[in-house]
Amino acid sequence: MRLIAYSKALYSTWVYYSPDRALFDAGEGVSSVLGNKCFAIRHVFLSHGHADHISGLVGLINIRNNAMGDTEKPLTIYYPRGNWRVSELMNYLWRTNRHLRYQLEWVPLSDGERVQLFGGRLPRYVEAFKTVHSQDEHSLGYNIIERRERLKEEYRALPQEEILKLVREKGRAALLEQYDKKLLSYGGDSIPLDPRKVEETDLLLHDVTFLDEEERKEYKHATLEEALEVARQARVQQELLAIHISSRYQFKLREVEAKLRELGLPFKVTLLPPGKVLSRE
Numbered sequence: 001m002r003l004i005a006y007s008k009a010l011y012s013t014w015v016y017y018s019p020d021r022a023l024f025d026a027g028e029g030v031s032s033v034l035g036n037k038c039f040a041i042r043h044v045f046l047s048h049g050h051a052d053h054i055s056g057l058v059g060l061i062n063i064r065n066n067a068m069g070d071t072e073k074p075l076t077i078y079y080p081r082g083n084w085r086v087s088e089l090m091n092y093l094w095r096t097n098r099h100l101r102y103q104l105e106w107v108p109l110s111d112g113e114r115v116q117l118f119g120g121r122l123p124r125y126v127e128a129f130k131t132v133h134s135q136d137e138h139s140l141g142y143n144i145i146e147r148r149e150r151l152k153e154e155y156r157a158l159p160q161e162e163i164l165k166l167v168r169e170k171g172r173a174a175l176l177e178q179y180d181k182k183l184l185s186y187g188g189d190s191i192p193l194d195p196r197k198v199e200e201t202d203l204l205l206h207d208v209t210f211l212d213e214e215e216r217k218e219y220k221h222a223t224l225e226e227a228l229e230v231a232r233q234a235r236v237q238q239e240l241l242a243i244h245i246s247s248r249y250q251f252k253l254r255e256v257e258a259k260l261r262e263l264g265l266p267f268k269v270t271l272l273p274p275g276k277v278l279s280r281e
């Protein structure tokens, strides 16, 4: 899956998914790492208003106006409705960027709201879902969803010739049903996600601030064990990518990953090393 990601608990988190030109969170350093790719970003989805998830917007909005590139491409920033920290930053950015060459839009979202990414015959969209972070902080996670088609249940066991015959008789559309497939699920730095919200996603990006439960002082964020449990219950199809890992663990990660491989889990687990850029372009 094509993405570029950076995540270090407390410092900065952002994930750029290039096929949909979507940036999830915008922690510090996002524009300096992405460089000219900043112009490709079309949508920014903010999980909440903590500085380590939004401070990169200051640079991103400015660089889109001033660097060498297509400075007229519009940019839309989606954020959890009612999040006061994001609103404060939005006001600051409006006041300090009055003459942007491109169209910048801010769109609040609530649990369950969808944003269409492509308007083809079968649409693709991002759906927001509610997460739980801290008390005065409205937070959201996001699923990238693709509408797909498959044979209706009653036809699936039929031999190929039989199906072709039915297509000729009834037409293709009569045999097909549409369903939604989650490609990527991004949970920000929430406590363990509700597995139903990220059910059967291909790639789950889940908070793993703590590798050990003893190091968690209050019930915030998630542990590796909790993230694995969410991924198991959600029947993650391909990979759990652990983000928001505390830098105290940076020298332990290889060892932990090796242990995880021994468990023979039905999905791959990757621990995103804090302070390093992960690039799968």
Ligand SMILES: [Zn+2]
Residues within 6 Å of the ligand: 009, 010, 013, 050, 052, 053, 189, 244
């Ligand atoms: Zn955070």
Ligand SMILES: [Zn+2]
Residues within 6 Å of the ligand: 048, 050, 133, 189
């Ligand atoms: Zn946070």
